[in-house]
Amino acid sequence: MNPIERTAVELAVGYERSQGRTVTYVGNGWPVGLRGEVREWAQKRHPGARSLTCDLVSRERDGSFARLIEVKGKGGRGSSVPIIDRQREAMLELGPDWWLYVVLDCKTAPVLVVVEDPSRLPWQLITPARVLPEGQYRRVGDEGRWHTAPTDVLAGGEQVDVSL
Template sequence: MNPTERTAVELAIRYERSQGRKVTYVGDGWPSPGLAGEVREWGQGRHPGARSFTCDLVSREPDGSFARLIEVKGKGSRRSSVPIIDRQREAMLGLGPDWWLYVVLDCDTTPVLVVVREPSRLPWKLITPARELLEGRFRGVGDEGKWGTMPADVLAAGEQVDVPS
């Protein structure tokens, strides 16, 4: 994880904890098959047909119930688009209000957390189409399509929140 991503994830975790929720980082893979299964069962129960549950953070209420699945994006500045890949877009579209986007802008100076519920409302544009693969070849992250939306759109649709130190 690079320093910008680390700043963004740490800020998002601090915010979730300040709201009384319990957070598990899953950005580098599910820490247990049990958690992955629980998330899949919860997500499919709420959104039949959902196939992707990718996220960086799994947030739970104090009683242990799932609160939200969170994708975290960090930007050093506000000049370039906020990207997501195909599997993140699929989760966003399939899980609706249960999949959140937390964007931390200005990570290199004074980080600002913007929380977006239902980020499918943002104007996403295809930046790079998915790479065509030979039959039977596994699609890796680098082979997926890349979508982007601008920080100004994130700010307009989201809520800038205060994060306690």
């Protein structure tokens, strides 16, 4: 994880904890059993949902699942906020249970913007998915890339105060 990503994840985790929730980082892999628990929860709420792609799994004080969170960190505000196909799929399938946390200005004075139901933002396909031979496994680099502007994130989300 690079310094910008680390800053973004630390702020997101700090915010969730400040709200009384417990957080598990799953960006590098899911702890044993958690993926199955989340899949069962998601299927009850969103039958047919397949994608659980996220960075953080957040739980309420009572242990119930609160939200799945994708975290994006940006060094400044000059470039767009990207997601890949599988993240977009999770966003569309899980609706209000899939959140986007964007940390802008990670290099200077980080600002956390929390976006509930980010499917409301204007996403634009910038790079289509690579066409692969049948049966070949799709890697992250083969997926389509979708982008939205930092100004749209700020307009569609809530800027929250949390410090490192």
